[in-house]
Amino acid sequence: MVKVLISDKLSPKAADIFRNRGIEVDTKVGLSPEELISIIGEYDGLAIRSATKVTPEVLEAATNLKVVGRAGIGVDNVNIDAASGKGVVVMNTPHGNSITTAEHAIAMMFAAARQIPEANASTQAGKWEKSRFMGSELNAKTLGVIGCGNIGAIVVDRAQGLKMKVIAFDPFLSPERANDLGVEKVELDALLARADFITLHVPLTDQTRGIINAEAIAKTKKGVRIINCARGGLVVEADLKVALESGHVAGAASDVFEVEPAKDSVLFGVPNFVATPHLGASTAEAQENVALQVAEQLSDYLLTGAVTNALNMPSLTAEESNKLQPYMMLSQQLGSFAGQLTRTGLKAIKIDYEGSVASLNCRPLTQTIVASLLAPIMDSVNVVSAPVIARERNIDVSEAKHERDCDFQTMIRLTVTTEQGERSVAGTLFGGKRPRIVNIKGIEIEAELGKHMLYLTNEDTPGYIGALGMQLGEAGVNIATFHLGRTAPGQDAIALIELDSPLDAAQLEKVKQLPQTKQVTQLKF
Structure with missing residues (x-):
């Protein structure tokens, strides 16, 4: 049994x-x-x-x-x-538990706005300090929602019922979906500058870690209130403490902490800070x-x-699993590669299967590509939920099979359309089982992806590669593999570099400052 x-x-x-x-x-x-x-x-x-x-x-x-x-x-x-x-x-x-978590965020917003925990403690201590607890209405205030997925969308709906104006930052929020939700889609800096209240509903990833830090807080209006019922680590607690003590942030509430159980946070005891022990669900x-x-x-x-x-x-039979396993690895890498480079709203995802892969059941591969593409920025996305999330956000997902001959025996090409344009990445299997990237934005390249990768685009000029190598050497970061491609001599070039360890922020900034550098992004696989 x-x-x-x-x-x-x-x-x-x-x-x-x-x-x-x-x-x-x-x-x-x-x-x-x-x-x-x-x-x-x-x-x-x-x-x-x-x-x-x-x-x-x-x-x-x-x-x-x-x-x-x-x-x-x-x-x-x-x-x-x-x-x-x-x-x-x-x-x-x-x-x-989406509704429960969203309701807790709204409750924390009220608690921070009206200083309910402090007022309760004061009143039950026999005091009557009406003048001390001057609060703020939510009505007609601007709520900035960072992350407009399932929970964020519920918060939007509840906030609109409170007659708040809602603006949202979410790179994967399409204009059509924003219109359906009745929110104004904005960039992060605009949200920080305009919001009276800020609430976070994103996963903790390399891109979102510390998204609310001293630099971000400095861009907010004086008197802003910040709510975090998503993940610890999204807010830099030490920076928030300084902002609360200075009065720049009028109030904050958090259900999550950088270290949990949170027995000793720098925020404990700070005026106008409300804490709960991860009660969202x-x-x-x-x-x-x-x-x-x-x-x-x-x-x-x-x-x-x-x-x-x-x-x-993904959803597939046992027989299909064995045949598709190498392609699953390739699909995951292609989707993750594109997802980590996506910074604006997605409009369309197109996947072309060419050669021998076109004769297989490609639906699990498509699901894997879409899930891996969305994963760097979205919470709780998986191969089952990814197609649903794409439909909800009006992201057009299409696939085409071509059993015609191609440059390789088998190849998968992913084309992503965003608000800024279109780009593609293609990969194949060497020996029928080893994934390789073979084309990026029309530029031929042959690269095996490792755990820590550095992706660069630059002007193809003499000395650039040497300067880049020297910069990495000075940073004490060892190069494992180095892959190059270019459109033509003296024109656009790309590099995919596998590193033994990732660059820190300062080291990455030095690479960005090299002459002829156009774009630098660290990737993790």
Whole structure:
């Protein structure tokens, strides 16, 4: 009999779902890592929330484990790379607590605007300090929403009900989607300058880490209030503390922190700061919803092979999986490459399959490309949800198959259309299994992507490569591989450089200042 372990506190109805579908289930909450490792080999499925840590050690001992289901959005407690290596599917429930989290952001906005926690403490201490707690109305104020995905869109709707004017910064928000939501799409600097309240609803990525820092806060109007119910690390806590103490930021509220559990934050005790212990998803309704959803998803997969909300695999059969696996790696690299270089709203994604790949089931490849393209900036996107998100945002996704001969036996070409124009990247498989980038923006190049890559565009002039190499050498960063391409002598050139370690901000800035440099972007794979 198929057997599932529930190792975190879930609604009792989740266990009932497993039993009603003929699955044996054990509920063992509060296991130590050693205890979990000692028993995990008995189970085919594991249902968790945030307490259980699914580490490489746990996965190594999980000899029968086929699927991990996270009741909630974040999967920071699951080592997805290790799970993929062991063939374990990782699922989450990305929409089960969206309303709850959005409502908490609105509640925190009210608390910061009206100083509710401080007023409550003062009043219950026997004081009556009406003049001390002068608040601010939300009515007619401008709310700046950073990230207009599922949760952000709900916040927009609730804020409009409060008669707020809403502006939004989201590189993946199309003009059509912005119009549907009734928001004005703006660039980040414009949002910072205009907003009376700022609320964050983006994932924590290399691009969004520290998005609200001293430099960003300096661009805001005096008296702004900042709300973060998304992820710790989006706001630089030390910089926010300085701004609160100076009075430039009139109030702030955070449900998330750089280090959690947050037992000692620099923000604690700062005037006009409201804190809650990551309560965004903590309502009875949300807990019930995600518990029932994850039980259904795990049951479907274990009994029928159906995949829903998987983070590390597309929907496909076992037979197709073996054939598509090398192409999946190539598709992930192409999508991630384009996604990390996208800075403006997406309008269209076109994928051309040429040669032998055109005879295969390409839908999982398309899903993988779209998910990898959206992942650098969007929260909770996966191969299942990516097509839905693209449709919601009016991003046209098309694919074409050409079994005609091409320059390579097989090739995938990704063309991305943004508000600034169109660009493409193409790749192939060497030896039928090794992904290679072979064309970028019409320029031929042959590059294998490593973990840390530096992408440059420059004017093709003598001495540039030498100056670049010297700059990297002075930074103490070793070059692993160096790939070059150009349109013609003296014209546009590109370089893809694999580094042993990434550049820090100062080192990257020095590379940008080299003469003839047009663009420099660090990529991570």
